[in-house]
Amino acid sequence: MDVQIGDPYIEVENLEIHYGPVAAVGPVSFTVMPGQQVTLLGPSGCGKTTTLRAIAGLEKPSAGVIRIGGDTMYSSRSRINVRADKRGLSMVFQSYAIWPHMTVFENVAYGLRVRRKSRAEIEEKTRAALDLVQMGAYAYRHASQLSGGQQQRVALARACAFSPSVLLFDEPLSNLDAKLRGDMRIELRELQHRLGVTSVYVTHDLEEALAMSDQIVVMRGGHIEQNGTPDEIYNYPRTEFVADFVGSANLIRGKLRPDMSALGVVALEADGGHIIHGVSHGRTPGLNPVMSVRTVHLRLSTERPLAPVNVWPVVVRRSVFLGDITQVHVEWGGRELVIRQTVPDGLAEGDGAWLSIATGHCVLLEAE
Numbered sequence: 001m002d003v004q005i006g007d008p009y010i011e012v013e014n015l016e017i018h019y020g021p022v023a024a025v026g027p028v029s030f031t032v033m034p035g036q037q038v039t040l041l042g043p044s045g046c047g048k049t050t051t052l053r054a055i056a057g058l059e060k061p062s063a064g065v066i067r068i069g070g071d072t073m074y075s076s077r078s079r080i081n082v083r084a085d086k087r088g089l090s091m092v093f094q095s096y097a098i099w100p101h102m103t104v105f106e107n108v109a110y111g112l113r114v115r116r117k118s119r120a121e122i123e124e125k126t127r128a129a130l131d132l133v134q135m136g137a138y139a140y141r142h143a144s145q146l147s148g149g150q151q152q153r154v155a156l157a158r159a160c161a162f163s164p165s166v167l168l169f170d171e172p173l174s175n176l177d178a179k180l181r182g183d184m185r186i187e188l189r190e191l192q193h194r195l196g197v198t199s200v201y202v203t204h205d206l207e208e209a210l211a212m213s214d215q216i217v218v219m220r221g222g223h224i225e226q227n228g229t230p231d232e233i234y235n236y237p238r239t240e241f242v243a244d245f246v247g248s249a250n251l252i253r254g255k256l257r258p259d260m261s262a263l264g265v266v267a268l269e270a271d272g273g274h275i276i277h278g279v280s281h282g283r284t285p286g287l288n289p290v291m292s293v294r295t296v297h298l299r300l301s302t303e304r305p306l307a308p309v310n311v312w313p314v315v316v317r318r319s320v321f322l323g324d325i326t327q328v329h330v331e332w333g334g335r336e337l338v339i340r341q342t343v344p345d346g347l348a349e350g351d352g353a354w355l356s357i358a359t360g361h362c363v364l365l366e367a368e
Contacts, residue, residue: 007034007070008031008032008033008034009032009033009034009035009036009068009069009165009166009198010031010032010038010055010066010067010068010166010198010200011031011065011066011067011068012028012029012030012031012051012055012064012065012066013029013064013065013066013067014026014027014028014029014063014064014065015027015028015029015051015054015061015063015064015065015066016061016062016063016064017047017050017051017054017059017061017062017222018062023222024047024050024222025047025050025051025054025061025222026047026061026062026063026064026222026223027063027064028047028051028219028222028223028224029224030217030224030227032198032199032200032215033198033214034198035196035197035198036198036199036214036215037189037192037198037199037200037201037212037213037214037215038199038200038201038213038214038215038216038217039200039201039202039203039208039209039212039213039215039216039217040052040200040201040202040203040217040219041203041204041206041209041216041217041218041219041246042204042218042219042220042225042245043204043220043245044204046219046220046221046222047219047221047222047223048202048204048219049170049171049202051219052091052168052170052200052202053170054066054074055068055073055089055166055168055200056084056087056089056091056168057073057074057081057082057083057084057085057086057087058084058091060074060081061074061076062076063076064076065077068087068088068089068165068166069088069165073087087166088164088165088166089164089165089166089167089168090111090158090159090160090162090164090166090167090168091159091167091168091169091170092155092156092159092167092168092169092170092172093155093170093172094170094171094172094174094175095175097155098143098146098151098154098155099143100142100143100144101142101144102142102143103139103140103141103142103143104130104135104138104139104140104141104142104143104146104154105126105130105139105140107143107154107158108126108129108130108154108157108158108161109122109126109161110158111158111161111162112125112126112161112162115162117162125161125162125163126139126157126161127139128161129157129158129160129161130157132157132160132191132194133153133154133156133157133160133187133191134153135150135153135154135157138150138154148175148176148177148180149176149180149183149184152172152173152175152176152184155172156172156188156191160191160195160197164197165197165198166197166198166199166200167192167197167198167199167200168199168200168201169188169199169200169201169202170202171202171203171204172188173185173188173203173205173208174203174204174205181208185207185208185211185212186211188212189211189212192212201213206245206246206247209230210230210233210234213230214229215227215228215229216228216229216230216233218233218241218242218245218246220241220245225238225239225241225242226238226239226242233246234246234247234294235363236281236363237249237292237363237365238365238366239365239366239368240290240292240365240368243292243363243365247294247295247296248294248295248296248338248340249292249293249294249295250292250293250294250295250298250337250338251290251291251292251293251365252268252270252276252290252291252293252362253268253270253271253288253289253290254268254269254270254271254276254289254291255268255269255289256268256285256289257269257275260275260277264279264280264281264282265277265278265279265280265359266278266279266280266285266289266291266364268289268291270333270335271333271334271335272332272333272334272335273333274312274332274333275309276291276293276310276362277309277310277359277362278291278293278359278361278362278363278364279359279360279362279363279364280364281363281364283364283365283366283367284367285364285367286366286367286368287367288367289364289365289367290364290365291362291363291364291365292362292363292365293337293357293361293362293363294361295327295338295339295340296340296341297357297358297361298337298339298355298356298357299339299341299355299356299357300314300316300328300330300339300341300345300347300353300354300355301345301353301354301356302345302347302353302354303354304354305354305356307356307358309359310356310357310358310359310362311354311355311356312332312333312354312355312356313352313353313354313355314330314331314332314337314352314353314354314355315330315331315350315351315352315353316328316329316330316347316348316349316350316351316352316353317329317330317331317336317349318349319347319348319349324342325340325341325342326340326341326342326343326345327339327340328340328341328345328347330353330355332355337355339355
């Protein structure tokens with residue numbers, strides 16, 4: 001079946017994976033549009049790698065449907081389960097899976113040889129794949145002589161060599177040091193854009209997910225907590241888990257103040273008596289409403305800001321220098337709030353200050 005314009009290229013529908021009586025995943029449903037990169041993000045054990053392996057055909061689901069390019073790869077109802085090597089996709093693993101006794105060229109050419117391509121085609125496609133990842137000059141070096149970053153490039157070249165319709169990435173950068181990981185994020189994203197290949201990426205690293213994704217699927221306990229663009233996930237988290245996992249946030253509970261709420265703006269009275277105004281984002285406050293307030297959006301100052309709401313006197317309790325940022329803990333209405341700022345404010349422990357935040361950066365979470 002051909003994929004029509006506007007149709008998803010990968011469809012995961014009510015997917016469930018059980019290990020005996022234990023439900024590891026599901027039911028989960030999401031789609032990936034042609035040329036899009038979707039990231040499955042979540043802590044260890046949330047089911048993201050198991051879901052990826054099911055798409056690859058390396059894990060047999062218990063129920064649901066998986067379609068790639070409009071063709072059914074797995075269906076519990078129709079009893080379809082297409083073999084992994086027949087799904088037209090390629091996978092890049094966390095461990096690289098590079099054979100150290102082979103040269104770089106032989107590693108990349110291996111998949112083409114298994115597919116019984118001609119010598120000329122193997123030569124052409126292997127060279128092209130190595131040039132794509134800037135490893136052409138290393139073609140005849142043994143893989144055991146390469147750095148971690150170079151091995152990762154070889155694994156990527158091997159995955160791209162036979163022009164798969166889908167690329168799957170299972171935490172491919174987690175074994176690299178922080179600096180190289182940051183560089184490789186950019187390279188991988190640029191490569192995915194150049195190839196225009198549809199891809200699914202698994203990571204537990206927030207920065208990686210935000211930097212590399214068109215869409216992020218946040219998973220927890222085998223289920224999807226939220227599915228949206230990086231901007232939506234970060235700025236408008238649905239639940240306490242997403243707000244806390246995707247970036248650093250203060251979660252502020254309180255009782256609804258209908259007398260101060262209007263036109264999409266919600267007011268909560270926190271336990272200490274402070275009133276905080278935020279946006280509802282179309283959500284209805286529950287019995288115990290909670291707002292998410294990102295630590296980077298809070299502002300400290302020595303003089304009172306002119307804003308009419310969301311301005312409070314606070315006392316600095318401690319300040320922690322973290323290199324690019326300084327983390328400041330303040331006492332706010334009988335509880336502690338955390339502020340992360342790039343510019344040191346010179347405030348010391350015990351100093352009084354003014355804390356403020358824009359209403360649009362205080363987001364009402366969905367009732368759980």
